[in-house]
Every structure is written in structure tokens, then in C-alpha cells.
Amino acid sequence: MPAGAMQDAATIAVTGGRLPQASAGRERLRLIMRNAFPFLVVGAIWEAIARYGIFPRKLFPTLEDVARSFVELTISGILPHHTIYTVIRLLTGFGLAAIIGLTIGVLMGRTRRAEDICLPLVSILAPIPGLAYTPLFLLWFGPGEVSAVLLVAFVSSFPIIYNSWTGVKAVKEIWLRSAQSMGADKRRMFRHVILPGALPYILTGLRLGLAQAWRILVAVEMLAAVPWGLGWLIFGAREFLNTDAMMAGVTVIAVIGLLLEKYVFQMLENYTVVRWGMVESME
Amino acid sequence: MTPDQAQHRRSIVRGAVTLMIAAALYEGVSYSGFFPQVLLPTIQSIVSTLYDMLADGTMFEHAGATLYRVLFGFALAITLGLPLGILMARFKPVENFFLPLVSALMPIPSFSLVPLFMLWFGIGNLTTILVVFYAATFPMLFNTWSGVRSVNPLWLRAAGAMGADEKKLFWKVIIPGAFPFIITGMRQAFLRSWIAVVGAEMIAASDWGLGWVIFDAKEFLEANVMMASIVVIGFIGFVFERLVFGSIEKATVQRWGMVRMAKG
Secondary structure (H helix, E strand, O other): OHHHHHHHHHHHHHHHOOHHHHHHHHHHHHHHHHHHHHHHHHHHHHHHHHHHOOOOOOOOOOHHHHHHHHHHHHHOOHHHHHHHHHHHHHHHHHHHHHHHHHHHHHHHHHOHHHHHHHHHHHHHHOOOOHHHHHHHHHHHHOOOHHHHHHHHHHHHHHHHHHHHHHHHHHOOHHHHHHHHHOOOOHHHHHHHHHHHHHHHHHHHHHHHHHHHHHHHHHHHHHHOOOOOOHHHHHHHHHHOOOHHHHHHHHHHHHHHHHHHHHHHHHHHHHHHHHOOOOOOOOO | OOHHHHHHHHHHHHHHHHHHHHHHHHHHHHHHOOOOOOOOOOHHHHHHHHHHHHHOOHHHHHHHHHHHHHHHHHHHHHHHHHHHHHHHHHOHHHHHHHHHHHHHHOOOOHHHHHHHHHHHHOOOHHHHHHHHHHHHHHHHHHHHHHHHHOOOHHHHHHHHHOOOOHHHHHHHHHHHHHHHHHHHHHHHHHHHHHHHHHHHHHHOOOOOOHHHHHHHHHHOOOHHHHHHHHHHHHHHHHHHHHHHHHHHHHHHHHOOOOOOOOOO
16 A cells, blocks of 8 residues: 555654654554544445445446546546536536625625515525526526526525625624724725625635535536536436446545535635634634 | 614515515516516416415325425434434544544535435435435534534533433433534434435436426426426425424523524
């Protein structure tokens, strides 16, 4: 196992140095082992079932098969191509949702009139699972790209609207008044008080919206007959019993989901609201 | 009438007016024939479709099939998620083993497993229930875990000092202490399962179910059936969210004074 060997080399190298570092290195190794252990167990069970042939190999591929088809699909460029399409669709839909959602949400938080007008509509449309609209969008906009992107935008805009609305309303009255008494005009008030004050909520909304968009997109790609995309890949693979290609697709989906959740927003949060001391870091 | 009440009344009037204007606009566009009426049915035809489907019982069959799947999967998710969440929070080795697995599986959208489950379990109830189960387990598990972990250590020590044994500590302190989180977990889990069941029914089509009927209606350009089903889906979701979980919350954590009641 090259990874293990490398780890050993690192540990040895560190042990040669100062002592406190050595124990830190060992601690890290233990942490890695501890996190890897459950996967090894599950992987071993999976492999045993697959090799033992309880289920047909075609339906229950070994990890080796999955890994091989992952590598093959990656090298031939099919998997990256699907991934790029999915990511572009996600970003377009989510970008639209962010623009529309933030505008409506902030307006709703700022003016009573906008709130009264939008809130009934939002609270009627929001609780319906977004996927239920899929066939309707397909009828209206035809199968393909437009439906997929619009649906993702539509569905993920609700958490953004809701959270930015709550956030703007939750800005402390005393901040507003003190800024006002210090002579802030409307624009400054918005830029320097309301927006930063509402940012923890807004970020939560964006995060929820993106998670929602991601979940919906995979299903939409299966239903909307788009030419490329990870959802379509795993759905299409079913027709040919390509379970290994399916698993490879699911793996990429999981990794992207994890990256979006863990890195993009964690970083954004650390850079803004955590740095400003408004919320504590999740770490 | 105080200014507050006046403001409140004005909000209600404005809300009602908005809804009516939106409905009138929709109706106007629909009647104008600018879009084909099969694609944009009038509200009147949606209502009458809904009424017909309720009257001849098909809607109840669809809703029943969907509810059966969602509740079955949801119940499975609680049976697994709740104990496992508690175990993870109470025993370090359990946490060490399951937490990495949970964090790796959680970001996989439940829909991406639908094709796989279809291959394994065929089309129908089993696949849908399992998808719901997958979707609902993680919020349940995660919230229970963080709820039990966040029980105020002061309470534990106080109860211990007053001579509570393990069993009492568990039932009288830990469980009630974690309850707001557990309820939140259930809520989120149900929300997820409700979305998952609709999607799973569309893809792993059987012959009954609200998700299936919407998708099936697309083939026949029956937008009114679609809209009627969407209304029912929204209604059932709303009933569960507000009435079922709302009243559980009221009867437990709100009565115990652990959370403030949200406005509205």
C-alpha cells in the first residue's frame, strides 16, 4: 500500500526530529487510521459479498470493477465531461437563485409592503417538494437544459429568500439606531450595517440553497432528458446494467457534494462571519 | 385598535389582495389562450379535476400509496437513526466507527441511489421505501447525535449528585435534554422523506403514488391533474409539518419551557 508506506516514511522522518513533533505525527497517523478503519471494514464486507456471488456480479460489482471503470471513464474523458455539465448546470441554476432569492429576501426584510406581498406567495410555494414541479416545467419549457436550470433555480431560491428575509429582520435594532444617530445615510446603512448583520443568515440560506440545488439537480438530470450530466450517467447506466459505471458516478456525486459543503462555504464563512466574530467556527 | 393591530390587519389584507391578484392574473393569462390551455389550465379546471379525483377516490389511493411509503421509510429511519445517534453520542468507539461513514454517505443525494436500487430491488414499493429511508436517516442520526452531546453537563452532574443511576440519568435527563434536537431531526427527516418519495415515485414508477401520477400526467398533457396532485402534495406536507410536528413540539419541549414558541 503506497499510501501507508508514505505515511510510515513521514512518521520515521518526523521521529528523527524533535520529540513533540513526533508525537503529533503519531497522533495524526492514529487519526487517519481511525477514520480509515470503518471504510476498510465496510469495503471488506462489500468485497466479500461481491466475490462470494450471492448477487450476480453484474449487479453487485467488486470494488476493483468499480475502481477500474472509474479510471477508464476518467481517462476516456466521459466522466469529466458529465461532471463539467453537471457543475455548470448547478452553478447557473444556483447563481440565478442567489440573485433572485437575495433580492426578494432583502426587499422583504426591508419593506413591509414587499413582505406583505411576497410572503403569502412564498409560503404557499415553498413547502411543496421542488421535484413535484419537474413534470410541469418539462411541459412548459420542454425537456432539456432550460427546464433543468430553471427548476434548480426555482427550488433553491426558497431557502435563500427565507433566510435572507429572517437575517435582515434579525439585525439588531440598536445597531441600526446607533448607525443612524452617527449619521449614516441609507446606502451606508445598508452596506455597512444591514448586509454584514444579516450575513450569517444569508450564508446559511445560500448553503441550504446549494445543498437543495445539488440534490434536486441529480434527480432532474434523470428526468429531464439532458444529453450530459452525472444524473443522466447513472440513470443511463441502468439500461445497460453498468452497475460499476453507476457506482463511479455516485462516487463523483458524493465527492462534489462533500466539497461544496465542506470547503466552499466553510471557507466563505471563515473569511467573513467567523472572522468578524459573529458566529463560532464549526471546526 | 392599537397601531400594531392596525399594522397586522393591513398585512393580512395586503396578503389576501396579493393572492387574489396573482390568481386573477394567472386566470387571465390562462383564459387568454396565449399559452395552450392544456399546458396552463385554469384554476377552475384544476379545482374541478381535484374534486373529481377526490370524489372517485383515485386521489386517496395515490395519497395512500405515497403516505404508506413515506411513513414506512420514515419509521425505519427513526428506528435506525435514533438509537444509533444516541449510541454514537454516548460511546466514543461507536462514534469513531460510524462518524466517518456517516460523513461520507451523507452528501450523496438520495436520488442518485434510485437507479441502483431499481436494479437491485426492482420497481415499486421496496425501492421507494429504501430511498426514503436513506434520505431520512441522516438528519435523524445527526440531530440526535448532536442533541445528546449538547446536553448541559451541569444537568448531568446535578442529577448524578442527587443520586440518579445510569438508567434514570438516561431517561430523565439525557433524553429530555436532547429532545429539541430530536424533534428537529424528525422534522428535517420528514421533510427530506417527503421530497425523496415524490422523486423516487417519478423515477421508480410503480402504478400508484402522487409523484407517479404527476409524472404520468405529463405523457397525456394533463396539466390539471398535475396541478391538482401538486396541491395535494403541498397540503399533506403542510399538515405534517405544522400539525403533527408542531403539536408534538407543543406537547413536549415547549411545555417543558425548553424552546420559545416561534411566532406564527
